[in-house]
Amino acid sequence: MTAGDVWCDVCRRVIEDGRQVRGEVPDSSAVYVYDLGFDGRRFVTACSKEHLTVLRERYDRRPFVDEELWVGKIARVLDENHDALRVDRLAEATGLTVPQVERALEWQNARFARWWNQQCGVPAALSL
C-alpha cells in the first residue's frame, strides 16, 4: 500500500486506478472544514457496486440525528475560536438558529452524562 492508494471501505482491499466506485450517503456525523455545503453527507469508496450497496445499507441503518450534525458544526466553530462564545454568536457562526444550538448542546450533554454514568457509575453534574 502506498500513500496514493485508494481502498475499499468494505473489504479494505486496495482498488486499482479507475476501478473505484464512489457514492454519497447521509451521515449526521460528517462535517467538513472547507466544504461546509457537504455537511451531513459522507463520501464513500468501494471496489464494486456490490460493496457500494453494502456501504449504503450500513449508513441506512445508522440513524441521522440532526443534533449530532449541529454539534459537529458547533465543534468546528469552537475549534477556530478558543474564546468562549455566547449562544447567539455560536448560532451566527454555525448558520444554525439559537434553539438548534441549545438543542444540540443539550443532546451532547445528555450523551456525555450517559457515557460518564457508564464509565464511572455516578451521575455527572453538568451545566452549560
Ligand SMILES: [Zn+2]
Ligand atoms: Zn470491496
